[in-house]
Amino acid sequence: MKLHRLILRNYRGIAFRDIEFPDHGVVVVSGANEIGKSSMIEALDLLLRAKDRSTKKEVKQVKPTHVDEGAEITAIISTGPYRFEYYKRFHKRPETRLTVSTPAREQLTGDEAHDRVEGILAETVDTELWQAQRVLQSASTASVDLSSCDALARALDVAAGQASTLSGAEPLLIDRIESEFRQYFTATGRPSGQWATAIARLRDATQRVEDCRAAVDEVDDAVLRHAALADGLEQLTSRRATAAARRDAAMQAAAVVARLEERLSAARALAEPAERTREAAEAAVNERRRLRADLTERSATIESLDVSARAAAEELSDAEEAAASAAAVAETARVAVEGCQLRVDTARVTGERIARRAEARRVRARLVKVDAVSAELATVTDELATITLTDAVLVDLERAALAVEKAAAKAELASARIELAVPRQLEVLVDGRPVRLLKGESWSHQVTTAAAVELPGMLTVRVVPGTPAADSQDVLDRARRVLTLLLDEAGAADLDAARALDVRRRELVASRERLRATLDAHLGDESLETLRARAAALDASLADEADDDIDAAAAAAALEAALQAQRSARAAHESASTAATAAASRAAAEASAAAVLQARLATARDEVAAATERLARQRDSISDDDLAITAEAEAERAKGVLAQVLAIEAELAAAAPAAVATELREATRHAAELDDRHVEVSGQLREVAAQLQVYGTEGRKGRLDAAQTEYEHAAAEHDRMRRRAGAVHLLQSVMTRHREESRLRYVDPFRAEVERLGRIVFGDDFAVEIDGDLRILNRTLDGRTVPFDSLSGGAKEQLGIVARLASAALVAKDDGVPVVIDDALGFSDCNRLARMGEVFDAVGGDGQVIVLTCSPERYAGIVGAKRLELTA
The missing domain is CATH 3.40.50.300 (P-loop containing nucleotide triphosphate hydrolases)
Structure with missing residues (x-):
């Protein structure tokens, strides 16, 4: 194609x-x-x-x-x-x-x-080859897949020496085998069609036999279960009588335990009030003893607090005197600090006036520089405004001049030439213009438009150029008009003047940018108006001040001395203030301690008075001796009641109430379980009997015989289909294996062609490994083997193009398709680009290679290429 x-x-x-x-050959289409x-x-x-x-x-x-x-x-x-x-x-x-x-x-x-x-x-x-022989922008580094290209396969078969053994019917045979294979299997080898139907029929028949056999087994199981349930019901009846007698005995023992527990509850009801009375009497005796001891202790505490309060009052007096003295020293230091602050403020005012004068001088110097640069910038800008030439116009001028040169060359080649030679001196008219010819002199003139050569009074010769020459002259005239218009737009007489004007324009632009940068450096973050305003403000602030000659060093020294004195005064004031604060804090602490002691003393006296009064009231009610006698009597009565409770508890323990309760629960539970089991087994026995009556009417044995017959037919059909499907599967696998082996044999010619072309690009030690699908797996260079996917983008691009050109070189002339390369080799360096040009030249031959690019210089190394340039 x-x-x-x-x-x-x-x-x-x-x-x-x-x-x-x-x-044929390589054509580079650029645009x-x-x-x-x-x-x-x-x-x-x-x-x-x-x-x-x-x-x-x-x-x-x-x-x-x-x-x-x-x-x-x-x-x-x-x-x-x-x-x-x-x-x-x-x-x-x-x-x-x-x-x-x-x-x-x-x-x-x-x-x-x-x-x-x-x-x-x-x-x-071969449509697969037509698609594979393209290198597109979106996939220029992808590995090329040539496995489905029949034209390349035929070429490789010939190159591998197999063409003589082929009959031409191999694809048809493989297709027929594949068609037969698809009658029994899917593309992935799973059963389908008649083979899948036979498998399904055998599976269904097997399941049917199993279901019918399970139904017959279910009847047998029901008969056995009916007999077992009848035996179990008889045994349950005997066990229920034994369990009822055990439950009655346990209930009698539980009644005896209940009577003992009632007696124990009554005894404990009498013991609890007696014990509470005893505890109350004992608590009253203990409270009386505690009050006597507390009164003695509080009296001793009052004496101790009285001594501490007198000592605290003396310490408070001393602390108040020390606080007053420290406060006076702190006030004196504060007055000294205020005097030093006044001296510092005076020195700072003097320093600020000196700083404003220095700042005013710096601002005025900056303004002088800014004005000078602004004037120079205005001059450059004005001159630049007079130049109408731009980069785009210059590019258009260059193109127009080149177009004029090309048109002139074409016009010269297409035009006719008038040549005159005379044996003696003669004057002729050419288009009305006199031309003097000397003896033996020849004269020539290019004719692109109609021209007349006239020998006055004797002869007129008219020369009319053909259409190509007239068209060439028209193109030349149009190109010259365009060039003239562009020169007028640029304000230049010719192209050299325009180029000189462009040089001057670039110099002025560079000067303008330099001056703008200088102006920005002088202005900094401020605008010119802000800088002038600041200079005016500084001048105004200095106008009212006396223009006395103040020494900046002396002013700085005075400020430093004032600050030093201020720091010393502040240190003294802080020390005195700290001492005064500490003395005041101590006095406050002493005052607080004295107040606390006085409060504690008053509280202790009040508590002693209250305790004395409370003890007196209790003794008026009952004396200490009577209270002790009453407590001993209540203790004896509580002891007697407790002995009666212990005797009943011993009798109850001998009756083992826990064991009796456990036996009663177990006997009751066992009897209930046997009753429930008796009811359950009776129900199951009735259900099984009903099922046996239903099973007898279903004819399950007949259905089992019919299912076994269907299974035998399905097994026979399955065996027949299995043999046929196995034979087809074996034939397909053998043919597939032989086809893969054939592919592996014709990999060698393809690899040899790829390595032949690749050595032009990569060197003599270049080698590749190619799989059965004709994909490049890895590249070996300088003894190092690298997988294809790990190569750089440039190497992948180059190998992809080499593989396509190798297939184009191998494919027969009648099977060839154009190789289309769309803006590839963008990842290649100059050296590789030059070598790739040699590869294109090496495979130009009878094939057709179309290169589309926006960078024609990439393909400059293709010597034999035809080049076409696209324009809008």
Whole structure:
């Protein structure tokens, strides 16, 4: 397949483009970004795949936005024995036209044309190879997949020496084996079709037999369970009688224990009041003893507090005298600090006046510098404003001058030439202009427009140039007019003057930027108005002050002396204040301690009086001796009641109440369990009897026989299908293994071609490892092997292009497709770019390589390339 011509009209942002491609070799198509280089590949794919009425997203996206028209694509293609021109218009007024010129002329339209092109491509083009032979911007570093390319496989078979053994029917045989395989298995090897049906039938029959056998076994189990339940019910009846007798005996023992517990409760009811009375009498005796001891202790405390209070009063007097003395010293130090502060303020005012004068001098100096730089900047700006030349205009001038040179060269090549030679001196008129010719002299003139050579009174010769020369002259005239307009716009007489003017403009721009930077440095963070305002404010603040000559050093020394005196006075004041505060705190603490002692003394006296009064009242009620006799009597009565309680508790313990209660619970529980079990077994026996009556009417044994018969038929069918499916699976696996072995054999020719081309780029020690799917696994260079995925982006790009060019070199001439490289080698250095150019030259041959790029200098090393430049 070869692409001879591609015409786009109203495609995306492309108004019109017509490109003719050479039949073989490398063609480099260059143009700026977004000019529509990648769109040409997209347009060719849409032309070959999509119908003109398609509403797919990929078709809608190419609709032009600059005009209300449909996108149009035309291509002239040759493939196999066919050469045809194919046209489609999408979106508005859809149309498809096909003109086949060879081997027989055909003209078709609409869907017939679309279907015919698809048939031609299916017959003559390996579509997998067509897709694989592209290096796109979005995947330039991805590994190329050539495993599905039949054309490359055929070429590698020939290169591997297998072509003579092939009959041509191998793909058909493999397809038939695959078709037969799919009748029994899915693509992943799982059973399907008749084989899956036989497996399912056997599985269902097996399950049916198991279900019917389980139903028969269920009847047998029910018979055995009925007999077991009858025996169990008889045994439960005997055990219930024994359990009832045990429960009655336990209830009698529990009644005896209950009577003993009632007697014990009555005795304890009498013992508790007696014990509380005894405890109250004993507590009263103890309280009387405590009051006597407390009164004695509080009397001793009063004497101690009285001595401490007198000592605290003496210490308080001494502390108050010391606090008054310290306060007087602190007041004297404070007055000294205020005097020193006045001296410091006077010295600071003098220093600030000196600083303002120095600041005013610095600001005035900055203003002088700013004014000078501003004046120079204004001069440069004014001169720069008179220059209308810009970078864009200069670029346009350079292009226009180059266009004039190219047009002049083309006009000179296309124009006719008048040559005159005379044997004697003669004067002729050329377009009305006299030309004097000397004897033996020859004269020539290029003719791009109509010209007349006249020999007055004798002969007039008119020379009219052909269309190419006239067109070339028109192009030259237009180019000169454009150059003249641009020179007028730039304000220059010629290109050299414009270049000199641009140099001056750049110098002025650099000076302007330098002056602006200098001005910004002088101004800093302030504006010029702010700086002038600050200078005026400083001058105003100094206007009212006497212009006396103050020594800055003397003023600083005076300020330092004042500050030193102030620090000393403050230190003395702080020391005196601290001492005064400490003395006042001590006096306050002494006063607080004395007050606390006085309060404690008064409280103690009040408590002693209250305790004495309380003891007297209690003794009036009952004397100390009577209180002791009453306590002893209550203790004896409580002791007798407690002895009666202990005797009853011993009798109750001998009756073992816990064991009796446990036996009663166990006997009652056991009897209840046997009753419940008797009811449960009776119910189960009735249910099993009812089930046996139902089972007898279902005919479960007959269903089991029918299920076993179906199982035998299903097993026979399963065995037959298993043998057929196994044979097909074995045949498919053997053919697949042989096909994989064949692929491994033709890996060697492909690797040899890749290494041949790769050594041009990477050096003589370059080697690669390639798997059965013709993918590059790793690269070896300088004895180091690196996996493909770990290589740099540039190396991946270069290897991808080398692999595609190697496949293009191996594929037969009739099976070849264009290799399309869209703006690749962006990751390659200059050295690698030059070597890649040698690779392109090495595989140019009969193949077609189309390179699309916005950087044509990358491919400058391709010596034999044809170069086309796209313009908007």
